[in-house]
Amino acid sequence: MSYVTTGLGGIIGSLLRYFLSVTALSLWGDGFPFGTLAANLLGAFAFGWLTNNKAVFRKLPAHIVSGIGTGIIGSFTTFSTFSLETLQLVEQDHLFFAFLYVIFSLLGGLYCAWLGSCLAIKVSNTEKKSL
Template identity: 50%
Template sequence: MVYIGVALGGMLGSLLRYILSLVTANILNDGFPTGTLIANLAGSLFLGWFTSRLIEQKKLDAVWAAAIGTGITGSFTTFSTFSLETLLLLETGHIGMASLYILISVLGGLFFAAAGYKLGSKNKSRPGVGVK
């Protein structure tokens, strides 16, 4: 069942990322990979929170934890697309934009994962507070 959960979650997460990329490209149309950046930062925040709040506290069945954490979040965020978009920016001479993208992605991802984890940890030691 875990494999099915990851597969179904993966379909949903990749579809959400694709839609986000299309929407941001149509709105901004500036050549900067905003959709992937938003997906990766939001996914980092969510996965930090999700891990701290639900997985570590064993508040979810293993199938749901894998479906949401690995399936949806893992396919919503993407290192391969980040890498390719960075390479394309570099190859087209947008060195400053590529550097900014790398900096925001790496530092922002770490910051948002830590923030999500901290948010998930908040009040978890107090009985009756948080997700049940």
């Protein structure tokens, strides 16, 4: 069952990512890969929040967790696109933008994952107190 939910989640995540990329491209053009950056930061936040939201994850079957984590979030974020876009920025002599992209992706991703984790822990602690 995990294969099915992960596959379905992958379809959803990839469609969401495509929508985000198209939207970012229409809003800001193709000078900087805002769509991929946004997908990776949102995905880091969501994965941090979901994996530390024990109140939700304890209640969900493992195949649903796999569908959300590996399927939706895994296909929504992408390291391969990040790597290719960084290389393209370097090849186009946009070294400053390439540097910014790597730094924002790395530090922003770590920060968003931490922020999502903190939020989940805070919500979980608040729920425990209200019980």
